[in-house]
Each structure stands twice: as structure tokens, then as C-alpha cells.
Amino acid sequence: MTLPDLSADLQAKLPELRGRMSSGAKLADITWFRVGGPAQALFSPADEADLAYFLAGIPADLPVTVVGLGSNLLVRDGGVPGVVIRLGKGFASITPEPGNRIRAGTAVPDVKVARAAADAGVAGLAFYRGIPGSIGGALRMNAGAHGRETKDVLIEARAVDRSGKVHVLSLTDMGFTYRHSEVPADWILTEALYQGTAGEPAAILKEMDEVADYREKNQPIRERTGGSTFKNPPGHSAWKLIDEAGCRGLRVGGAKVSEMHCNFLINDAGATAEDIERLGETVRARVKARSAISLQWEIIRLGEPLPGCPTGEALAQAEVI
CATH class of the missing domain: 3.30.465.10 (Uridine Diphospho-n-acetylenolpyruvylglucosamine Reductase; domain 3)
Incomplete structure (x- = not known):
């Protein structure tokens, strides 16, 4: 899926912009999972004043998404419409x-x-x-x-x-x-x-x-992972619920549940974002089936799937629901 170029129009509309603007930037290059589609436009403001100028000047209905180091982020394969803002040196x-x-x-x-x-x-x-x-x-x-x-x-x-x-x-x-x-x-x-x-x-x-x-x-920090996947439910540890549901080492495509710490999902075999999200939803379904507890995602999921592909709970493997 190709998103139309926004960069030229935005730069023309905002002539005093000092930050960097690019079109179709590969967000997989800046996320720890190393998956996901492009940003329709990626903007790195020069400083707070430049950011304020940008936000004041863009259309009110233009989608804006902010990303940081990409450590706790899953970008879906279809990419992120609108503008993705990544703060850089001016905020460092x-x-x-x-x-x-x-x-x-x-x-x-x-x-x-x-x-x-x-x-x-x-x-x-x-x-x-x-x-x-x-x-x-x-x-x-x-x-x-x-x-x-x-x-x-x-x-x-x-x-x-x-x-x-x-x-x-x-x-x-x-x-x-x-x-x-x-x-x-x-x-x-x-x-x-x-x-x-x-x-x-x-x-x-x-x-x-x-x-x-x-x-x-205790954590698979040298792997392509997004950190803790699910929040700890009140009175419970997410990793224990996942382990008790038999999900340690569970694999979907190129993604698997870490055997070291099973509240971490890993891209260890060329996973897609859909593989990772499907694995997470399958884990959630298994945990709910066993314990009646609904795990909530701690990892932030952004963007759109590829055309015709589902997201969220619809991804869970049917045999475990």
C-alpha cells in the first residue's frame, strides 16, 4: 500500500519550518521489533518552538502520531497515515x-x-x-x-x-x-x-x-523485542498467566513468545507486524480461556494493516479461542 506524498504540501504551507520532513520513511528502521510499514510523512522538529509552529499550521484533521525510540511500539504492516513526529536533537x-x-x-x-x-x-x-x-x-x-x-x-x-x-x-x-x-x-x-x-x-x-x-x-534484551507486552492485571503477573496458559515458546510465523521471559514477544525469524500482533492476540485468547482474565496490551500498536487484513482480537488463532 502506497500513501500519497504529504511532505511537499506541508513544507509549502509552512515556509518557516526548520525541522526535517520526509515522505515514506521506513518505520521498521526505527522500531525495536524491526517490522512495520512506512510513515506517510515523518517530521523531526528542530525544537519546541518549531514543533509548536508546525502543529499550529497544519490542518486540524490531519492525523498526527508521535514515536520515540520505538522500543515499546508495534507498527502495523500497512504503515501510518498522516504525519509521524519523532523528536530528535532539539529535545535531547x-x-x-x-x-x-x-x-x-x-x-x-x-x-x-x-x-x-x-x-x-x-x-x-x-x-x-x-x-x-x-x-x-x-x-x-x-x-x-x-x-x-x-x-x-x-x-x-x-x-x-x-x-x-x-x-x-x-x-x-x-x-x-x-x-x-x-x-x-x-x-x-x-x-x-x-x-x-x-x-x-x-x-x-x-x-x-x-x-x-x-x-x-531475566529479560531477552538482546533480541528484537518491544519489552513487556502486556500490563500486569491487578493481583497477577502477566508472565505467570501466560506461562500457565502454555504459551512459553509459542510461535506464529516469525514471531515467538520468549522462553526466558514469556511477557516478551520476539521477532526471531523475519516476522511481520501481523505475525507479532497475531501471536499477542493468541496469547490473550489462551490466557482468557484458562483464567478468565483479559490481558491488556502495554505495547502500543500503530497504523493500518495491509489491505484486507484484520487487526486486534480478530487475529487470534481460532483453535485457541
């Missing part, structure tokens, strides 16, 4: 501030924030060493690991709404719950300010090493 600064605070752009990888905090002697952010992805995703999903979550350290965040207006959001404004925030879906988060406590760099780095060692031993 990290600045220690007085009072054991760290300010970071939302394009910064979580691990780099943990490292910058350690170098500055700021404790409390070491858990970000265990979270793949960028700060934008961490804010959007209240990312957490090893007993801590983003809500435990965030002071405020900045965001640009669909009209181009910049907002400063307090912790309360974020509306954090488990792996979720109440920030409007069409607002683009641009910056975060964190509060830590005074700590010794050596001790913080030791904590980060322990987090990294745990991931190395």
Missing part, C-alpha cells in the same frame, strides 16, 4: 539543576537520565536504567521498574497541544495511574523536571549495575 538535552533536580528533553533515552543523575550525585532515578525507551514514553505511560515509577520522581512536564500552545503540567496534572497518564492523547510531551535526593555517585552507579544485571539475566 539533560541538565542537572540545584536542589537535586534533573531536567531532560523527552527524546533522551531513560538510561541516559539515570546516568546523568548518577554523575550529578542525584539518587532516586536509578530505576530508569532498567526501562528501554525515551523520557517521552516514560511520561506517557508512567514507566517504572524495580519498585519505582515515574510519578515518584516527576515535578513537572512540558507539552505542546494540537493548536501549538505550550503547557506546563504539574505532577497532579499528569493524572498518573499504573502504566498510564491522563495527558490528552494529542498533546506532545517535550520536557520533564525530576526531583531526586542527594547521593553518592558510586553508590548510585552500583544500583544501576544491579538493575542492568537483573535485566541481562
